[in-house]
Amino acid sequence: MKRRSFVQASMALGSFGALGTMVGCASVGRVPEKARVVVVGGGYGGATAAKYVRMLSNYQIDVTLIEPNGEFVSCPISNLVIGGSKTMADITTPYDKLSGKHGVNIVRDYVASVDPIKKTVTLASGPSIRYDKLIMSPGIDLMFTTIDGLKEANASGQILQAWKAGPETLALRKQLEAMDDGGVYAITIPEAPYRCPPGPYERASQVAHYFKQHKPKSKVLILDANQDVTSKGPLFKKFWADNYKGILEYMPQHKVVAVDAKTNTLKFDVQNDVKANVLNVLPAMRAGGIAVQSSLANVNARWCGVHYQTFESTQAKDIHVIGDSIMLAPLMPKSGHMANSHGKVTAAAIVAQLSDMPVNPAPFLSNTCYSFVNDKLVVHVASVHQYDAKDKTYKTVPGSGGVSSAPNELEGIYAWNWAQNIWADSLM
Amino acid sequence: MKTTSPYLLRLLAATALMLGTSIASHAQDKATQLHNRATAAMCANCHGTDGRTTDGSAIPSLVGMPKDYMVLQLKAFKDGTRPATVMHQITKGLTDAQIDTIATYYAATKR
Numbered sequence: 330m331k332r333r334s335f336v337q338a339s340m341a342l343g344s345f346g347a348l349g350t351m352v353g354c355a356s357v358g359r360v361p362e363k364a365r366v367v368v369v370g371g372g373y374g375g376a377t378a379a380k381y382v383r384m385l386s387n388y389q390i391d392v393t394l395i396e397p398n399g400e401f402v403s404c405p406i407s408n409l410v411i412g413g414s415k416t417m418a419d420i421t422t423p424y425d426k427l428s429g430k431h432g433v434n435i436v437r438d439y440v441a442s443v444d445p446i447k448k449t450v451t452l453a454s455g456p457s458i459r460y461d462k463l464i465m466s467p468g469i470d471l472m473f474t475t476i477d478g479l480k481e482a483n484a485s486g487q488i489l490q491a492w493k494a495g496p497e498t499l500a501l502r503k504q505l506e507a508m509d510d511g512g513v514y515a516i517t518i519p520e521a522p523y524r525c526p527p528g529p530y531e532r533a534s535q536v537a538h539y540f541k542q543h544k545p546k547s548k549v550l551i552l553d554a555n556q557d558v559t560s561k562g563p564l565f566k567k568f569w570a571d572n573y574k575g576i577l578e579y580m581p582q583h584k585v586v587a588v589d590a591k592t593n594t595l596k597f598d599v600q601n602d603v604k605a606n607v608l609n610v611l612p613a614m615r616a617g618g619i620a621v622q623s624s625l626a627n628v629n630a631r632w633c634g635v636h637y638q639t640f641e642s643t644q645a646k647d648i649h650v651i652g653d654s655i656m657l658a659p660l661m662p663k664s665g666h667m668a669n670s671h672g673k674v675t676a677a678a679i680v681a682q683l684s685d686m687p688v689n690p691a692p693f694l695s696n697t698c699y700s701f702v703n704d705k706l707v708v709h710v711a712s713v714h715q716y717d718a719k720d721k722t723y724k725t726v727p728g729s730g731g732v733s734s735a736p737n738e739l740e741g742i743y744a745w746n747w748a749q750n751i752w753a754d755s756l757m
Numbered sequence: 758m759k760t761t762s763p764y765l766l767r768l769l770a771a772t773a774l775m776l777g778t779s780i781a782s783h784a785q786d787k788a789t790q791l792h793n794r795a796t797a798a799m800c801a802n803c804h805g806t807d808g809r810t811t812d813g814s815a816i817p818s819l820v821g822m823p824k825d826y827m828v829l830q831l832k833a834f835k836d837g838t839r840p841a842t843v844m845h846q847i848t849k850g851l852t853d854a855q856i857d858t859i860a861t862y863y864a865a866t867k868r
Contacts, residue, residue: 381795381798384806385794385795666802669802670799670802673795673798673799673801674795677791677792677794677798680791681788681791686784686787686788686791687788689791689795689796692795692796693796693799693851693855694799695847695850697802697803697843697847709842709843713846713847713849713851714850715850725850726850726851728849729846729848729849730847730850733842740842740843743815743816743842746803746810746814746815746816747803747816749811749814750801750802750804750805750810750816751802751803753805753806753811754801754802754805754806757806
C-alpha cells in the first residue's frame with residue numbers, strides 16, 4: 330500500500346472519540362493538520378507526557394504523539410537481556426493502550442524539522458502538523474564521530490553501543506554468547522553527563538555474572554573516562570571485590586579516542602591500547618538529533634536549557650523539552666524515572682496554560698533507580714527534587730534520598746515490579 | 758428614558774461581584790485540583806497510575822487507601838519508625854502538606 334492511500338485509510342478508521350475510549354483501534358493514527366499538543370518521542374518522557382495531558386485535561390485536549398518505533402523497548406532492565414536473565418519480550422511494551430485507552434493519536438514517523446515561528450512540526454514523510462504546544466522528548470544522540478573509527482565499526486555491527494535498547498541489545502547478547510571462554514569483554518564509559526549514570530556498571534556486573542556461571546575463564550574490563558564510578562560507587566566496588574574478583578577489572582581515567590576495528594583495539598588519550606574480543610563503546614552523548622537540529626540544544630551545543638517550573642525551552646516559546654535531552658539542575662540524573670516525572674510536571678503545566686489556569690508554583694520530581702548486580706540482587710539510588718521558586722531550579726531536600734545499605738533480594742523484587750509499574754504508568 | 762434606581766444598581770453590582778468571586782474560586786478549585794493530581798502522580802511511577810499497580814506487584818496499590826492510615830505510614834517512613842528500602846529516603850523529601858495532598862488524593866480515588 331502506498332503511503333498516501335495508507336494515510337487516507339488510517340484517517341477513515343482513526344477518528345477518536347472525545348473521551349478516547351475506543352479500545353483496540355490501530356496504534357498508527359492519522360496525520361492531523363493541527364493538534365493542540367504534539368509530542369515528539371514516545372519514550373519514558375514523551376509517552377508519559379502524552380498520556381498525562383490526556384488524563385489531566387479529563388480527555389479534553391487532543392494529543393498527537395510522533396514516534397518512529399512500533400513498540401516501546403525499555404533501556405532499564407535491558408542490561409538483564411545482555412546478562413541473559415531476561416528476554417527482549419520482557420522489556421517490550423506495545424503502544425496500543427496509549428491510543429486505545431487514552432486516545433493519544435500516534436503517528437509512526439520521524440520528525441524532519443520544527444518551525445517554532447509557524448508552530449509546525451514536519452514529518453519525514455512530508456506532511457506538517459500545527460501545534461499550540463510542542464513537547465520534545467527525543468532522548469539522546471550518541472556522538473559516534475567523537476571517537477575515530479567508531480561510526481563505521483558500529484554501522485557494520487562489529488562494535489555495539491546497545492545504549493538505546495533495541496536490536497543492538499540482542500546483538501550484544503549474541504556476541505557474548507558466541508565469544509569463547511577465556512575471551513575479554515570491554516565496556517567504555519564517556520565523561521558524565523550521560524544517560525543512566527549507573528547503567529554501565531550494572532551492565533558490567535551482568536556480563537561478569539554471566540561469565541562466572543558459563544565462561545569462568547573470561548574477563549570484563551570497565552574503561553571509564555571518569556575519575557571514579559559515577560553512581561553507587563562503594564556498593565558496586567564492594568560487590569565486585571566480593572563476587573567478581575579475577576573476572577571484573579575497573580580502570581578509571583580511560584578516555585577512548587579511537588577504535589581499530591581490524592584488531593578490535595581501543596586507543597586512549599594517555600594510556601596504553603586495550604584489545605578485547607567484544608567491544609562495547611559508549612561515546613559522549615547529547616540531546617536527541619531533532620532537538621540539536623532545531624537549535625534547542627543551547628547549552629554547550631549539547632543539552633537543551635529549560636525553565637524548570639514548566640520545562641518550556643529557554644530558546645523557543647511553547648516548546649517544552651523533557652527527559653534526557655535537557656540541561657539538568659544539579660544532582661538530577663538522566664534516567665527513565667526522571668523523564669516520567671518531567672512528563673507529568675510538563676503535562677500539568679501545559680493543561681494549566683491551555684486552560685487559563687495558574688501553573689503549579691511548587692512542582693517536585695522524584696527519582697528511584699535500581700541496578701542489578703547479578704540476576705537477583707539489587708542496589709538503588711533515590712532522590713527528591715523540589716522546585717525552588719526563588720532560584721528557579723530544582724533542589725534536593727537535605728536529608729532525603731540515598732542508596733541501599735547493601736545489595737539485597739527484596740529490592741530485586743521491587744526493581745522488577747518498579748519496571749512493570751512504570752511501563753504501565755507511562756504507556757498503559 | 759427611565760433611570761435605574763440606585764438600589765437596583767447596588768443589587769446588580771453585588772450580584773456581579775458574587776458571581777465573579779464564585780467563578781474565580783471555581784477556577785482556583787480547578788487549578789488546585791490539577792496541581793494536587795499532578796503531585797499525587799509522582800507516586801505513580803512505582804505505585805501505578807492513580808495508585809493501581811500491575812497484577813501481582815509487591816509494591817502496594819494506593820488506590821482507595823484511607824487517608825489517616827496513609828498519612829500515618831508516610832510520616833512513620835519519614836521519622837524512621839517504619840523501616841523501608843526506599844520510602845524513608847523519599848518521604849524525607851516531602852513536606853507535610855505534600856503528604857496530606859497525596860493521602861487525600863488516593864483516599865478519594867475509587868478502587
